[in-house]
Amino acid sequence: MTYGVSLEHTTLPKxxxxxxxxxxxxxxxxxxxxxxxxxxxxAEHARDGHGPLTLLEGDExxxxxxxxxxxxxxGVGLRLYVAGAEGFVRRxxxxxxxxxxxxxxxxxxxxxxxxxxxxxxxxxxxTRGVTTxxxxxxxCGRMLEVFHHFSRRHAAYMGFQVDAEVPGEIPEPEVRWA
Amino acid sequence: MGVTIDVRVAAVRELAPDVRELTLTPLNGTPLPxxxxxxxxxxxxxGERTRRNPYSLACAPWxxxxxxxxxxxxxxxxxxxxxVHEHVGxxxxxxxEPPRNLFAPVVGARRHLLVAGGIGITPFVSxxxxxxxxxxxxxxxxxxxxxxxxxxxxxxxxxxVHAHAGRDELMAAVEAALDAQPLGxxxxxxxxxxxxxxxxxxxxxxxxxxxxxxxxxxxxDTGPMDPxxxxxxxxxxxxxxxxxxxxxxxxxxxxxxxxYLCRQGICGECRLGLLEGTPDHRDIFLTADxxxxxxxxxxxxxxxxGDGPLVLDLA
Numbered sequence: 001m002t003y004g005v006s007l008e009h010t011t012l013p014k015x016x017x018x019x020x021x022x023x024x025x026x027x028x029x030x031x032x033x034x035x036x037x038x039x040x041x042x043a044e045h046a047r048d049g050h051g052p053l054t055l056l057e058g059d060e061x062x063x064x065x066x067x068x069x070x071x072x073x074x075g076v077g078l079r080l081y082v083a084g085a086e087g088f089v090r091r092x093x094x095x096x097x098x099x100x101x102x103x104x105x106x107x108x109x110x111x112x113x114x115x116x117x118x119x120x121x122x123x124x125x126x127t128r129g130v131t132t133x134x135x136x137x138x139x140c141g142r143m144l145e146v147f148h149h150f151s152r153r154h155a156a157y158m159g160f161q162v163d164a165e166v167p168g169e170i171p172e173p174e175v176r177w178a
Numbered sequence: 179m180g181v182t183i184d185v186r187v188a189a190v191r192e193l194a195p196d197v198r199e200l201t202l203t204p205l206n207g208t209p210l211p212x213x214x215x216x217x218x219x220x221x222x223x224x225g226e227r228t229r230r231n232p233y234s235l236a237c238a239p240w241x242x243x244x245x246x247x248x249x250x251x252x253x254x255x256x257x258x259x260x261x262v263h264e265h266v267g268x269x270x271x272x273x274x275e276p277p278r279n280l281f282a283p284v285v286g287a288r289r290h291l292l293v294a295g296g297i298g299i300t301p302f303v304s305x306x307x308x309x310x311x312x313x314x315x316x317x318x319x320x321x322x323x324x325x326x327x328x329x330x331x332x333x334x335x336x337x338x339v340h341a342h343a344g345r346d347e348l349m350a351a352v353e354a355a356l357d358a359q360p361l362g363x364x365x366x367x368x369x370x371x372x373x374x375x376x377x378x379x380x381x382x383x384x385x386x387x388x389x390x391x392x393x394x395x396x397x398x399d400t401g402p403m404d405p406x407x408x409x410x411x412x413x414x415x416x417x418x419x420x421x422x423x424x425x426x427x428x429x430x431x432x433x434x435x436x437x438y439l440c441r442q443g444i445c446g447e448c449r450l451g452l453l454e455g456t457p458d459h460r461d462i463f464l465t466a467d468x469x470x471x472x473x474x475x476x477x478x479x480x481x482x483x484g485d486g487p488l489v490l491d492l493a
Contacts, residue, residue, distance in 0.1 A: 025385040051385070076359045077385030100288055100362025104387040 012150050013090060015108045020044035024079040024105075025051035030067050030092045032060050032084040037109045041081060051077075060088045064095055071099035080106045085113040086177065087128055087155075094155040114177040118146050119156040126156050132173035134162050143170050182222065182273040183210065185245070190268050193248055193326050197297060198263055199236070202245045202274065209242035215304040216281035216366075216394065219245065220441065222273040225265065227423060229258030230441055234300040234368075234394075235277060236327060238307035245274075248327065250297040257422070280440055281366070281394040283308070288362030290316035293352055293377050295345070295369025299327050301394050302368065306331050306339075319355065321348035345373065352377055356384040368394035395444060395462065406482035410434070411453050412493035425477035425488075434492060436477060443479035450475050451491030456483040 018037040020027070027045060031038045034057055045053045056063045056070070071080075080101055082092040089108050096106045115129040118137075125139020130146055137144050137159065144159030151158065163169050185202040193199050204210050213235060223229040233247035249262045266272070281301055283290060290309060292302050299320050309316045316338055320328060323341040332339040342348040356365075365386060367377045374393055381391050403421045408428075410417070419428040426448055429436050439447040443461030452475045459469050461476035468474055475488065482488050 023382055023385050023387075071361060074361050075357070076361060076363050076390065077357070078361070079385075100360065102387065102389050104389045 010148070012148060013093070013108070015089070015110050018081050018083055018107055018109045020049055021079045021107065022048045022050075024049075025077040026074070027051060027053040027079055027081065028067070028070060028074070029053065029055045029081045029083075030063050031055065031057070031082070032063055032088055033057075033112065035083065035111055037083045037111050038081075060084070060091075064088075064091055067092060067095050068099065071096065071101070074099070078105065081108075082106065083109045083111050086110045086115060087117040088112075090117060090150075090155040094152060097152065116146060116177050117154075117156040118144060118159040119151060119154045120144060121158055121160045126154065127159070130157075130159075131177050132175050134171055134173040135159070182275055184271055185210070185274055187266060187268055187270045187272060188244060190266070191326070196251045197248055197325075198251070199246055199248045199326075200262070200266065202247065202272065203243065205271065210245055211276050212240050212242050213277035213304070214279050214282050215239050215308040216283060216301045217277040217279040217304065218281075218301070219247065219277050220275040221247065221262075222275075223258045223261045223266070224272070225257065225261040227427070229261065230275075230427075231258040231262075232441060234281075234304075236300040236303040239304050240307075246303075248297060248300050278439060280445055281368070281392065283366065284364045284392065287314070287364040289360060289364075290314065291355055291359055291363055291365045292316060292318040293348070293365070293367045293369070294318065294320040295348065295373040296322070298367075298369035298373075298394070299325070299331070300368075302366075303327060303331060305366070306335055310335050317355065319348060319351050321345060345376075348373075349376055349380065353380050353384070356381055356386065364390050364392060366392040366394070371395070395442065404481070406484070406486040406488070408455075408482075408486060408488045408490055410492040411489050412491070416487065419481070424479065425475075425481060429477060429492075436492075438478060441478045443476050446476070448476055448478050450477055453489040453491055455486055455488035457481070457488060458483040 018041045020041055056066045080096045082089050089110050093106055115131045118127045118130045120137040120139055122142055123140035127138040134143055134145055142161045145162040147158045149158040184205045186205055187200050188203040189201040191199040218232045218234045220230045220232050223231055235245050236248050237246040249259050251263045252259045283305055294302050302318055319340045321342040321344055323343055328341055342351055365381055367374050378391060405421045406419050408417050417428055417432045419425050436448050439445040446463040452473055457475045458481045460479040463476055
């Protein structure tokens with residue numbers, strides 16, 4: 001695939017990795033599952049951190065619900081650390097931004113699968129767990145090309161009908177985000 | 179030089195022994211431009227040499243029938259503020275440049291923590307009017323107590339304006355406030371450099387990232403104003419910069435058009451290519467690397483280390 005602009009300069013999500021921000025006075029970790037990245041973060045916190053560190057664990061939806069609840073009562077000074085599958089990480093970031101965090105206060109690491117959530121620009125449904133460059137929409141069944149355009153509001157990449165111009169001409173899906 | 183608007187000094191009021199407020203009204207009844215909170219205007223202050231000094235607009239953003247500015251007399255400045263105090267009176271006509279803004283409130287902020295020291299309260303007058311109108315919660319801490327602007331703000335938004343006697347009281351209140359802000363709050367600070375630095379430092383200690391902290395700088399360390407020479411590389415012209423003018427002013431006086439905005443070393447608009455010579459950088463725009471490279475200079479504030487010449491990439 002060719003891109004018009006350098007991906008270095010796009011607003012596609014970047015994941016700096018879970019590194020402790022020693023300036024923070026409260027650390028909230030949402031990780032599904034809590035793997036090596038979280039263990040590393042805890043070790044850094046024990047060494048350099050001040051303020052409490054709280055780990056939210058469980059299944060993805062439960063963690064996102066708990067995260068929204070915690071953030072509603074939180075104050076400036078908190079850092080959110082998110083690790084897990086790509087789709088979960090993006091949804092957790094959206095919960096954080098919705099709660100009033102700024103991008104600098106959210107640190108992310110995708111360490112449990114790169115499958116994407118894709119928003120269908122035709123029926124508006126979001127298809128979760130897409131691993132291929134072309135995939136069927138879970139809402140309307142159209143074959144969607146997964147485009148390099150990410151919506152923070154939807155926490156999903158944009159997909160559009162791949163054979164809109166030449167019906168039936170569907171390229172071979174390529175596994176890219178396993 | 180760009181567009182200017184002629185305004186009449188409709189009223190002069192002493193806000194404090196060293197602070198004078200000017201009310202500026204349009205000459206011909208044409209409304210003045212509305213502006214965004216935190217905006218300033220550049221006033222062409224008449225005198226032996228015209229100074230172009232930026233002043234925050236201390237009125238509601240929709241105040242199109244009259245602007246207000248507050249000018250603090252700086253006796254060690256370059257004379258612009260002194261000229262306002264000594265030579266500008268009611269009925270005079272002044273040229274101003276249209277409002278522009280290097281200190282707009284963050285769009286989408288859910289709450290604002292505002293901190294002002296001294297004359298630094300001026301940009302928060304327009305903030306307060308806008309935030310009250312929009313129903314966006316805020317709290318303003320300022321020092322010292324008293325003064326007509328502070329009284330006006332306290333009346334406009336009772337409960338949100340907190341006056342403190344001095345710097346220590348202000349900082350204690352700011353430290354407490356920094357620990358008690360819900361997510362979505364942004365901090366904006368205007369005041370003397372040492373006070374702004376103290377607030378920034380406190381914010382960092384309380385876990386505020388830089389992207390939540392916004393500063394309006396209105397006093398930069400000027401340093402000595404020794405004369406020096408510049409040469410325009412492409413035409414070979416030599417221009418002398420006197421001890422009472424900036425490089426930008428000297429270029430303007432010589433008819434060289436240089437784009438500018440803030441004239442305070444902040445915005446970066448007037449950046450010029452530097453081909454030879456050792457600059458004395460006084461701006462806060464260039465990065466450390468750019469300073470070290472010595473290939474660019476901000477002529478609004480920066481000067482020459484030594485007699486020069488500085489060789490500029492200009493015709």
